[in-house]
Amino acid sequence: MRFIGITGGVGAGKSEILGYLAKKPDTRVMLADEIAHELMSPGTECYDRICETFGAEDIFLPQGGLNRGKLAAVIFSDEAKRRQMNAIVHPAVRVYVEKEAAREKQGGKRKLLVLEAALLIEEHYDEICDELWYIYTREDIRRERLMASRGYSTEKVDRIFASQLTEEVYREHCRVVIDNNGSVAEAFAQIDRALSEKK
Template structure:
């Protein structure tokens, strides 16, 4: 099983690329979705997150992801702590999902995650890295329009992530998503051919 990482800054369009890959028949795992399950009341990380961050991150007895996001995007130490809690569990879940996919006969899958290859090195469990790029101003506008986020919140979240440019040297494939959807579809079609040929 070859697992490729799909990453890019917030608002770059990595989720759109993930949808196109899935539509082409490539299984796509989503690290955010796995993290959300881990934060559910019965999830493996719920108790520890509440212990570390307090009940202020709860709403109706469940972790309020927006409250938690506001806290960790404003505080780098809180962000490091949350990542230390979630990432080992997310990696375990990814390994389980990959094993299931391999049993089903899949030889290729993609994991979509914003925080891949942070710190200047590629994760050893990845066959390679796909980086989705887009100019900052387009990303900002997409997040303001698509998610209704205020500009200052968008800028705070962008600043909290490793700049995508720093991942360029690690990327095996770079997908420019600064244009129209048709251009992105064409680039992803080419990527699918290349991934299947490797």
Template sequence: MSVRHFVVGLTGGIGSGKSTVAALFGAHGAALVDTDAIAHRLTGSGGAAMPVLRAAFGEDIATTEGALDRVRMRERVFADASLRRQLEDLLHPLIRETARRQIDAAFAAGAPYVVLAVPLLVEAGDWASRCDRVLLVDCPVELQRRRVIARSGLSGEQVDRIIAAQATREARRAVAHDVIDNDGDETALAAAVSRLHTRYMALAGSEKPG
């Protein structure tokens, strides 16, 4: 059976467990394309997006090493929604093009399917239309909040602002084909990923459906 280029869009709110789920799919053999990782490379020291961002927002948004000062930038875009839109308009086309190249390279290398991790899949652009399937990792907002505060050192107020700026759980569920409720233990999460991997392999045409 020939292999079809099958892309699963992975999304979820901050603290929902997307990175853990992506790693579990990777352990099953799926190729991973992570838009957050792409964004960090583009805005790192010497990153391709930095000249454009410095020209648009000023030299003070860069660290002494030439990377994006994410704390300063976060403060500015949360204080002014027009600046957030400007940042997205500059950065997102670069992220999309890099993601497209990585997806093409993954299939050229023989990947059975690609997991495209896009935290803002619902909020930003046409990501969902690029995916054959949308997988949502979901959990209650209070659990998101506790996880992010514990791992990031951000204040509760800062985390609340980030959550408020993202799509609601209801909006994400409305576009999702599959949902993993990540409010249990690691064993349940791994089992859910394993079941979906089997399904995605079948849908990709890599195996005959059982």
């Protein structure tokens, strides 16, 4: 089983690439964001710790659970709070991913296990993935996409970009770079080439 970690800036078009990989035979795609959402549900250890740490913040729904929009606003506008949240959630996600990777490897049925995570490099997933891939899309294209598809303001995009790694750091840590500035077909062809190469 080959375990690939995929990362890239917000708006890089990772969803299409992950969708393409998910259709490959004997492949499982895991999304760190979805895992985090599960692990932050009421009744979990993560949720209890978030309540303890952020109890004074207006980020909770009346019926329990987290208001994702308000939570994002809080952690993207305050670096200290973003770090606190990451310190609660990311180690829990990592433990889950390690367990699932071990289980899939032992099962022997998967050819490919893919993990997409924004903080793949910062959280040292190179220690458990066989290789890291970087989805590269120019900043102007990403900016345009985020403003059009998510309705983000210029200021919000600036804040998000400022909180992410530079292109140089991504390239330094990732074995494969998929250039996603052209057509979808071109990106898919690069993926197929990368998958056909021996590690």
